[in-house]
Amino acid sequence: MKGESSKPDKAGPARTKAGTIARGQTIYKADAEGGAWRVLSGTVRLDQPGPDGLQFAGMAVTGDVIGAETLLFGRYTFTARALSACVLEPWCADRAEPSGQLLLGMLAATEERMAEVLALRSGKAGERVRRLFEFMTGGLTRGGRAAKLALPRLKDIAEITDLSVETVSRTISHLGAEGTLEVSGRYRARHVTAESVFGVRS
Amino acid sequence: MKGESSKPDKAGPARTKAGTIARGQTIYKADAEGGAWRVLSGTVRLDQPGPDGLQFAGMAVTGDVIGAETLLFGRYTFTARALSACVLEPWCADRAEPSGQLLLGMLAATEERMAEVLALRSGKAGERVRRLFEFMTGGLTRGGRAAKLALPRLKDIAEITDLSVETVSRTISHLGAEGTLEVSGRYRARHVTAESVFGVRS
DNA sequence: CGGGGTCTTGATCTCAATCAACCAATGTGG
DNA sequence: CCACATTGGTTGATTGAGATCAAGACCCCG
Numbered sequence: 001m002k003g004e005s006s007k008p009d010k011a012g013p014a015r016t017k018a019g020t021i022a023r024g025q026t027i028y029k030a031d032a033e034g035g036a037w038r039v040l041s042g043t044v045r046l047d048q049p050g051p052d053g054l055q056f057a058g059m060a061v062t063g064d065v066i067g068a069e070t071l072l073f074g075r076y077t078f079t080a081r082a083l084s085a086c087v088l089e090p091w092c093a094d095r096a097e098p099s100g101q102l103l104l105g106m107l108a109a110t111e112e113r114m115a116e117v118l119a120l121r122s123g124k125a126g127e128r129v130r131r132l133f134e135f136m137t138g139g140l141t142r143g144g145r146a147a148k149l150a151l152p153r154l155k156d157i158a159e160i161t162d163l164s165v166e167t168v169s170r171t172i173s174h175l176g177a178e179g180t181l182e183v184s185g186r187y188r189a190r191h192v193t194a195e196s197v198f199g200v201r202s
Numbered sequence: 203m204k205g206e207s208s209k210p211d212k213a214g215p216a217r218t219k220a221g222t223i224a225r226g227q228t229i230y231k232a233d234a235e236g237g238a239w240r241v242l243s244g245t246v247r248l249d250q251p252g253p254d255g256l257q258f259a260g261m262a263v264t265g266d267v268i269g270a271e272t273l274l275f276g277r278y279t280f281t282a283r284a285l286s287a288c289v290l291e292p293w294c295a296d297r298a299e300p301s302g303q304l305l306l307g308m309l310a311a312t313e314e315r316m317a318e319v320l321a322l323r324s325g326k327a328g329e330r331v332r333r334l335f336e337f338m339t340g341g342l343t344r345g346g347r348a349a350k351l352a353l354p355r356l357k358d359i360a361e362i363t364d365l366s367v368e369t370v371s372r373t374i375s376h377l378g379a380e381g382t383l384e385v386s387g388r389y390r391a392r393h394v395t396a397e398s399v400f401g402v403r404s
Numbered sequence: 405c406g407g408g409g410t411c412t413t414g415a416t417c418t419c420a421a422t423c424a425a426c427c428a429a430t431g432t433g434g
Numbered sequence: 435c436c437a438c439a440t441t442g443g444t445t446g447a448t449t450g451a452g453a454t455c456a457a458g459a460c461c462c463c464g
């Protein structure tokens with residue numbers, strides 16, 4: 001799970017084994033054949049092919065299953081890309097039909113997710129970005145403090161929150177400057193500490 | 203299914219029979235007990251109770267099932283309100299477990315829906331409103347031309363598209379004036395004809 | 405009749421988009 | 435290892451779409 005071409009967009013042979021995906025890598029492409037995956041860690045962005053390129057269509061975070069539609073159609077509906085480094089494992093690889101209870105749970109989780117992602121597109125720029133980081137770190141539900149979040153590319157943040165890249169750049173530095181966020185590193189090594197993200201929730 | 207209190211927010215006894223819901227009526231409230239429903243016609247808005255009131259969390263259109271999470275939890279996760287007049291019928295009322303295939307289909311449909319609703323929050327005001335109307339009339343997939351769409355309250359349109367009520371009001375008159383949309387009636391009797399909505403898609 | 409919710413319209417202001425450079429990292433091939 | 439191209443991120447100046455504030459009209463209901 002890494003000997004693949006380094007070009008993110010070269011659709012290599014469909015992945016079939018568990019493994020790590022680097023930030024920015026395409027996990028699978030819409031319309032390709034393949035199976036479902038569980039996200040063991042990291043965050044994934046889902047896009048729908050549209051008339052003008054790929055369009056943001058959803059997100060998956062640690063614990064979620066992506067590509068479940070392949071159990072029905074055999075092909076992926078969306079394109080999946082890793083926002084931060086991800087660990088994936090095949091889910092339901094044997095095509096054994098998952099139980100109704102399980103599927104109902106996934107359905108409910110998907111609807112919850114929808115609500116959260118939708119909320120990332122309302123409010124002021126600072127709010128949106130902060131909520132995205134919270135969402136990516138698992139919100140307040142985690143016990144572990146001070147988790148470091150590796151930032152996705154600004155372009156991804158921009159498309160998810162429906163802001164421009166420039167605004168996102170300015171917003172992050174601003175949040176860092178006023179102490180709302182603790183930003184460390186630059187470029188591909190940029191992180192924010194979850195602790196400070198949590199802290200805002202008063 | 204109508205002898206209930208006319209106050210939309212008085213949570214009467216849980217609905218158990220098929221019937222029509224008027225525009226603006228609350229179908230069920232988050233946390234209440236009840237079952238799942240299939241939307242035979244009309245559109246529904248789903249909201250999540252948040253710190254500052256209800257927050258827009260999703261939509262359901264003709265053919266969708268709402269409240270499926272009750273099969274798992276027994277209670278509704280969201281509050282559902284009719285955007286336009288709706289006809290509903292109980293779904294899976296006997297609590298018989300629906301088949302895996304069916305649930306997978308619903309899961310896929312929900313993800314598709316998520317992508318569409320998300321798209322309603324990007325682009326310029328005119329785009330958003332127009333796409334919402336398209337979405338509510340079933341997009342381009344319907345054969346029947348010239349279907350009339352009863353408009354939801356401007357406040358609902360505003361919250362769905364993340365615009366202000368004033369902007370929505372101005373946008374609709376503007377779209378009507380320039381011929382992009384055919385608007386008829388005023389206030390609660392306002393409609394747009396789907397034909398012209400379709401027409402725009404060049 | 406009132407009165408509250410809904411819609412419209414106008415004037416003003418603000419936040420973020422846009423346009424335009426520029427720099428910093430990474431990657432490529434000679 | 436160095437020139438070069440490409441991608442990703444930053445920063446500044448300007449603009450514009452839509453938010454906000456305010457007032458009034460309309461509708462529906464009791």
